[in-house]
Each structure stands twice: as C-alpha cells, then as structure tokens.
Amino acid sequence: MLKLSNRSLLSLIGGCRLMQRAASYSSSSTYDPSTRIVREPLYKQVGIIGFPTNLGQPNSGVQMGPRAIRRSGLFESIEAMGIELVDYGDMRVTEVFPDPPKFGLRHPRTHAENAMNISQSLQVALNHQGKENILFCIGGDHSVSLGTVHGHAQVNKDMVLLWIDAHADCNTCLTSGSGNVHGMPLSFLINELQEFVPRMEEFDELRPCISFKDIAFIGLRDIDPGERYLLEKFGVTYYGMQEVDHLGIQEVVRRSLQEVNPGFKRPIHLSFDIDSLDPGFAKCTGTPVPAGLTLREGLYIAEEVHRTGCLKVVDLVEVNPDLGDPAQSEVTVNAAKEVIRACFGWQRAGIVPSNYQIPMPADVNAESRVSLLREK
Ligand SMILES: NC(=[NH2+])NCCC[C@H](N)C(=O)O
Ligand SMILES: [Mn+2]
Numbered sequence: 249m250l251k252l253s254n255r256s257l258l259s260l261i262g263g264c265r266l267m268q269r270a271a272s273y274s275s276s277s278t279y280d281p282s283t284r285i286v287r288e289p290l291y292k293q294v295g296i297i298g299f300p301t302n303l304g305q306p307n308s309g310v311q312m313g314p315r316a317i318r319r320s321g322l323f324e325s326i327e328a329m330g331i332e333l334v335d336y337g338d339m340r341v342t343e344v345f346p347d348p349p350k351f352g353l354r355h356p357r358t359h360a361e362n363a364m365n366i367s368q369s370l371q372v373a374l375n376h377q378g379k380e381n382i383l384f385c386i387g388g389d390h391s392v393s394l395g396t397v398h399g400h401a402q403v404n405k406d407m408v409l410l411w412i413d414a415h416a417d418c419n420t421c422l423t424s425g426s427g428n429v430h431g432m433p434l435s436f437l438i439n440e441l442q443e444f445v446p447r448m449e450e451f452d453e454l455r456p457c458i459s460f461k462d463i464a465f466i467g468l469r470d471i472d473p474g475e476r477y478l479l480e481k482f483g484v485t486y487y488g489m490q491e492v493d494h495l496g497i498q499e500v501v502r503r504s505l506q507e508v509n510p511g512f513k514r515p516i517h518l519s520f521d522i523d524s525l526d527p528g529f530a531k532c533t534g535t536p537v538p539a540g541l542t543l544r545e546g547l548y549i550a551e552e553v554h555r556t557g558c559l560k561v562v563d564l565v566e567v568n569p570d571l572g573d574p575a576q577s578e579v580t581v582n583a584a585k586e587v588i589r590a591c592f593g594w595q596r597a598g599i600v601p602s603n604y605q606i607p608m609p610a611d612v613n614a615e616s617r618v619s620l621l622r623e624k
C-alpha cells in the first residue's frame with residue numbers, strides 16, 4: 249500500500265495548477281447488462297482521499313466518516329482483489345472566521361475555501377492516479393461534492409454525474425429552508441441554475457461545470473418545493489423511490505445510464521449519499537428518510553455502474569458514526585464499505601484473489617483416488 253502523508257499531498261497540490269491537463273477519455277466499455285461477467289478487475293489501482301467536513305449540516309460526527317470507513321475492512325478487500333491501494337490521507341478542512349450567513353447560507357467563506365481546496369486536491373490525486381483508475385472521496389457531509397464534482401470536471405470535461413440520494417441537493421440558498429450547504433452543492437455547479445443563485449464573491453472561483461442533462465438522480469424521496477420546481481422546469485432525469493418501486497432498480501439503472509451516457513463513452517462520477525439507503529441499512533446519517541433503497545438496490549447500482557468501465561470518481565458521504573448506537577453505526581459503516589467495494593469490482597458471488605492457488609493434496613492417496621475415479 250502506498251500511503252501519502254498530508255504533507256506530500258499538499259506539495260502535490262502546490263504543483264497542481266501546472267499539472268492540470270484535460271485528460272481525453274476514450275472508453276473501451278463492453279458493458280452489457282444482460283450478461284454475467286466474470287473477469288479480471290477493471291482497475292489496477294484504487295485511490296482513496298478523505299474530506300472530513302461537517303459544516304454543511306448541523307450534526308457533529310460526520311467528519312469521522314473517513315476514519316470509520318478506513319477501519320471497516322475495506323483495505324483488506326482491495327488487497328484480496330490484487331488491486332493496489334493509494335491512500336492520499338485526509339485533506340485538512342479549514343474553518344474561516346468570522347463567517348456570518350449570506351442569503352441564509354451558513355458558513356459561506358468556509359465552504360467556498362474548502363470547496364476550492366477539495367477541487368484542487370481531487371485534481372492532483374486524479375492526475376497522479378492516471379485515467380485508468382478509480383478514486384474514492386470519503387466524506388464528510390455532501391458539501392464535499394461541491395469540490396469533488398468541480399475538480400473532476402476540470403480533469404474530465406465530458407464527465408457525467410449520477411446522484412444517489414434521498415435528497416436532490418439542488419436547493420439554491422434562496423430555496424433552502426435550512427441554510428445547510430449539504431442541501432445545495434449542485435446549485436453552484438449546474439450551468440442552468442446560475443440565474444437563480446445570488447452572486448457571492450467568495451464562490452467566484454467555483455465556476456459551474458455541468459449541465460442538468462448530464463445528471464441522473466436515483467433514490468429521491470424528500471425533495472423541497474424549489475428543488476422539485478427546478479427538476480421539472482429543466483426536464484431532469486430523476487428516478488425517485490416511487491419510480492424505483494414502479495420500474496424496479498434494474499430498469500431505473502439501465503435508463504439512467506442510457507439517458508446520461510448513451511454508448512458508455514463518457515467518464516462517470518458517482519455521488520453516493522448514504523441516506524439514499526433505507527434507515528434500516530443506514531441509520532447513522534444526519535438526515536435519514538424512511539422508505540429508501542435496500543442495501544441490495546444500492547449494491548446493484550454500484551455493481552452496474554462499475555460494469556460500464558466508465559466509473560472514475562465516487563463520493564461516499566454523510567456517514568455519521570456518532571449518531572445512533574454502536575451497533576447501528578457498524579451497520580451503516582458496513583453498508584458504506586459494501587457500496588464502495590462494489591464500485592471497484594467486488595462481486596457478491598465472491599472473488600478469487602489474484603494470487604489464489606487451489607490447495608492440492610500432495611499425498612499418494614490423492615493420486616490413487618484420481619486413478620480410482622478414472623477406472624470407474
Ligand atoms: N446531503 C443531504 N443529506 N442533504 C439533505 C438536504 C435536506 C434539505 N433538502 C435541505 O436543503 O436542507
Ligand atoms: Mn441526502
């Protein structure tokens with residue numbers, strides 16, 4: 249395992265502006281949802297970077313997500329598959345003072361600063377990794393995606409975004425009832441929404457970088473009025489829980505991919521909010537909503553997106569190990585681990601470690617057993 253210290257990450261970040269290159273991406277995807285594919289891992293390397301934010305929402309504890317997920321047995325799974333792990337460590341999150349709300353948005357200066365740092369760290373990590381690999385961004389609350397999606401879009405200009413969540417997270421600071429940035433990251437990133445977002449110079453550097461037509465939402469079941477208005481106004485691809493029940497998860501995933509990434513030619517960014525899962529599987533999150541995805545449905549999404557061969561960046565956010573009792577916390581962290589490893593190719597049918605050798609009997613009796621069988 250290659251572990252980079254915060255300091256080496258920071259020095260990488262220093263060179264970031266020079267290193268930036270728009271990786272042109274060509275897909276060799278052979279994704280066919282109707283076949284069972286048993287093959288070598290798609291990725292040689294898995295990168296992990298932690299973004300321990302918590303000011304995007306009111307609960308403390310969500311900043312412990314990266315640490316809890318690192319300790320979940322995830323690394324053992326990566327190793328067992330013979331994939332190399334590059335752990336970039338946790339980015340240092342800052343808090344700026346003073347930082348009074350603007351247009352109701354809480355901690356504007358802090359979020360603007362962290363988002364730019366997240367964006368740059370992600371670009372450094374992504375360029376360091378090379379485009380054949382996959383990078384996991386572990387939150388932290390969903391405000392991290394303000395930086396991760398922005399950073400990914402600088403590297404892969406043609407990326408598409410899958411947003412798996414109970415919430416649509418596209419409130420503007422004017423439609424938000426809470427002022428919490430974890431419910432608004434998309435409002436800063438989506439081109440079409442800029443006319444609804446008041447100018448805040450703190451966020452000037454964070455240019456919008458994606459269109460509604462390049463985003464699909466799955467799992468929604470707690471959408472604010474302003475968000476619903478915007479989703480309808482712009483004809484956005486979204487499959488809420490009602491559609492999941494109506495069509496089944498298989499059809500929902502097939503349609504989502506087809507609509508935003510026909511032909512599987514474009515890099516995919518998967519932003520997975522753990523609250524997309526039903527509280528029975530993920531109780532320990534700040535804004536749980538009943539009647540969500542089962543863990544099986546969550547895994548199915550991750551497995552199918554992995555199979556496209558286009559998955560480049562995954563956010564796994566909103567795991568708060570301090571909420572709920574320790575048993576529920578373990579269940580939630582475990583669900584996050586399972587989703588993550590499905591994204592890099594772990595199969596529910598089991599995997600054969602790359603260096604696996606079937607144990608062979610060395611004794612003479614075994615030999616004679618084989619010949620006995622042949623004689624029959
Ligand atoms: N990433 C999340 N869990 N977002 C929850 C957002 C909840 C609500 N829509 C809000 O704007 O405050
Ligand atoms: Mn959510």
Ligand SMILES: [Mn+2]
Binds near residue numbers: 390413415417430521
């Ligand atoms: Mn979210």
